[in-house]
Amino acid sequence: MKFEGTENYVATDDLRLAVNSAVALQRPLLIKGEPGTGKTMLAEEVAKGLGKKLLQWHIKSTTKAQQGLYEYDAVSRLRDSQLGDDKVHDISNYIKRGKLWEAFDADEQVVLLIDEIDKADIEFPNDLLVELDKMEFHVYETGETVKAKHRPIIIITSNNEKELPDAFLRRCFFHFINFPDRETMQKIVAVHHPDAKQTLVNEALEVFFDVRSIPGLKKKPSTSELIDWLKLLMADDVPDEILKNRDGSKAIPPLYGALLKNEQDVHLLERLAFMHRRESRG
Known part of the structure; x- marks a missing residue:
């Protein structure tokens, strides 16, 4: 199945080619373009056009790459241990899954949007290199390795606020959305x-x-x-x-x-x- 645009989204030939090429190559699609050119909406319409579930990870200046994998809530576990709660014995009760984990664990292929990646710290893209490459990561607290059941279609948007690292760019299929004529x-x-x-x-x-x-x-x-x-x-x-x-x-x-x-x-x-x-x- 190929993306052909939808009734709600006018996709140029170049953009359709970029989406389908990234899917075929199994690489993240990095989309740049000035604000208001429909970068975020593209992910929504690709999911709709291909009949897949959409997961959205909106990046802020304070977002860390680890949050996309999982977060361990040590504070809650300490509080529960002081209260004598039995669930403290299972550390997985304090592991909060991130969007990447959700995408990896989905029973069917999903579309994952990593929105405005350039808002985060400059090290953010580098911190996701291995996970996006190998489609797996290790959970240190439980000792398990999470592997993607189905490689998600990953769409990453950037407003060019920061230069992205070369090592990260090499792993992406790139497309710049020109302002519509x-x-x-x-x-x-x-x-x-x-x-x-x-x-x-x-x-x-x-x-x-x-x-x-x-x-x-x-x-x-x-x-x-x-x-x-x-x-x-x-x-x-x-x-x-x-x-x-x-x-x-x-x-x-x-x-x-x-x-x-x-x-x-x-x-x-x-x-x-x-x-x-x-x-x-x-």
Whole structure:
């Protein structure tokens, strides 16, 4: 079975090829791309498209690789021993399984998402090398070795906040999700807003790509922001003429709060509008 995209996710030919190649090679698929290009959603849709269960491990700055394997709760065991609880004699009662253990122990192949791996410490990827390579790990407290019943399909996302180690990169199949072009973006919009008027979509896309092309933006609006903005335009019944006949002296698009996410970018567009007004008077 191959991943062909789903009705909720527009996958380019390159992306479909990357997913299927990683599955065929039995290597983790490392997905990079700017925020809002659908990296996390890809794992959800791959699981749906292949009919497999999805396990999600969302990485934070404090996350340690060991937590993906298991955690031993020594504090609870000490407390229970002081209370005379019989379960202290079985150390496995204090072993909490991580997402990797869950994926390894599943009776059927699952999709495992390791989301935003670059948020963690630089050593985090290296600490998982052996486990991802050999598909097994040792539980020191119980002496058992956990081996994967079925090699999971592993999808790892990164926002490029940190460089990942070479040894880790060698073990992955890599794909960079380019920002969607206008044609692909229209297909994405059609999935999320099938009832939107085409004239409104066309004008909104024009404004959206114009804003993205402005030099000096701190955060360019992404796909998710476009989807939210269109939803607001439709909810407020904003006529597409307002977008079509936009005035350069009013560079800020209507309901801009869905598109622009910081005051520097708002001020930048305001300055552009001011400069346009001065030029028009001259």
